[in-house]
Amino acid sequence: YRFIAPPHEQDALNGITSSGDILGAIYPSGQSPSSFLFQSGQYRSIQIPGTSEALAVGINEAGTALVGYYTPSSGGKAGFLYQNKIVQTLQFPGSNVTYATGINNAGVIVGQFQDTNGNWHGSSWTPPPDATKK
16 A cells, blocks of 8 residues: 655654544655644644644544644643643653653553653553543
């Protein structure tokens, strides 16, 4: 199989839903990358409200939740969960750089963060039990 994203210099395919929708990103030369969803043969740009330079890099199997990272006003990078039209920032305590890269059906998010010494660590975040009620 071959998948061709919209014209640009580089692309990445980051996730797929159980119905076959594909989450991807394009990296145009000299511009910020952007996310897209390839669904029913059509490309749809993804915008994460209230964020700057957001890039969605993970999608759950149902296609109802996105994870990724953005540049907050304080600088660095912060992870996010976008679900039910709500953005939740995910920032590891004490870290200025946190990436959320994957989400499973239970809502557990995996990613990585950089500590104050510049070392990278894997991370996981489990939503509180009442998170699905919101």
